[in-house]
Amino acid sequence: MTLDAKPDLQSAFWHYPGYWFQQLGIRVSGIIMAVIETFRDQVGTASDPQEVQLAEKTRADMNLAQESMLRLTSGIYSAALERRWLSLPTR
Numbered sequence: 189m190t191l192d193a194k195p196d197l198q199s200a201f202w203h204y205p206g207y208w209f210q211q212l213g214i215r216v217s218g219i220i221m222a223v224i225e226t227f228r229d230q231v232g233t234a235s236d237p238q239e240v241q242l243a244e245k246t247r248a249d250m251n252l253a254q255e256s257m258l259r260l261t262s263g264i265y266s267a268a269l270e271r272r273w274l275s276l277p278t279r
Contacts, residue, residue, distance in 0.1 A: 199269035206266040213261025220257055224250050 228250050231243050 195268040196272055199266055199272075202265035203269050206263065209260045210263050213257075217257050217261050221254060224254055 228247065231246050231250075234240050234243055
C-alpha cells in the first residue's frame with residue numbers, strides 16, 4: 189500500500205517523530221553541520237585512484253547527511269496535517 193495519494197495520513201504518521209526532529213534541529217543541527225564540515229576539511233586529496241574514489245564517496249555521503257538533516261528538521265513532513273488543523277472551523 190502506498191500513501192503517496194494520502195498526504196494527511198502521511199503527515200499524521202510523521203507528526204510525532206517530526207516534532208522531535210524539529211526540536212533536535214533547533215538545538216543541535218548547527219553543531220552536526222559544523223562537525224561534518226570539519227571532517228570534510230580532513231578528507232584530503234589523493235593521487236591513488238582508489239583513494240580518490242573513496243574521498244569522493246565520503247564527500248557525497250557527507251552531502252547526503254547534511255541534506256537529510258535539513259529535510260528531517262524542516263517540518264515539511266508535518267505541513268499537510270498542520271494545514272488541515274488550521275483549516276478546521278473553531279468552536
